[in-house]
Amino acid sequence: MSRPAVKPSGVVPPTRAQRPLxxxxxxxxxxxxxxxxxxxxxxxxxxxxxxxxxxxxxxTGARPYATRDVLPAQAGPFAWKTGVAAARPVAPDLDPLTTGSLPERPIAERPVAERPTLPPRPVPAPPSGYVLRQVSGGQALLEGRDGLRQVAVGGVLPGAGRVLTIRDTGAGWVVITTETIIGPALL
CATH class of the missing domain: 1.20.5 (Single alpha-helices involved in coiled-coils or other helix-helix interfaces)
Structure with missing residues (x-):
């Protein structure tokens, strides 16, 4: 058995048997x-x-061709060309306003029933009995069953309780009491 050659650096190169892959x-x-x-x-x-x-x-461009040139002479006309199309020709609809809509048909005249007129409903009074008429200087002028009444925060309204605040809601002024909210109209 011979020894492998030693390189000058002292490293022995591996043999093929040592590197099977x-x-x-x-x-x-x-x-x-x-x-x-x-x-x-x-x-x-x-x-x-x-x-x-x-x-x-x-x-080469487009070349028109006819199927008649390709088919044998004994072949008759195509069934789809002679059957339905020849039986009833369709007149073209040349109306530019027609867009798939249904044709207009006369509508049978129906007798118009007259609606009964109802008497106007009375506007119910607010639950508290008060409507806000005006706000100025931190006081509110309210209209109730017994006339106009001016109130401020802390005042007492008969049937509505103590006034907690008078404020602007962005949609209008309101008076908030311990029992209800009073506005310029029915709330």
């Missing part, structure tokens, strides 16, 4: 490269074929 890795990489080259060539050929077909179609 070295050849398989190389063969696998070569196979993968060949498959990639074949796939790339196929894609290039396909692109060339598609380009040539498009060029041919563009350069």
């Amino acid at each position: 070295a050849g398989t890795v190389t063969r696998r990489r070569a196979r993968e490269a060949a498959v990639e080259r074949a796939a790339l060539a196929g894609i290039g050929l396909l692109a060339l074929t598609v380009g040539a077909l498009a060029g041919y179609a563009i350069s």
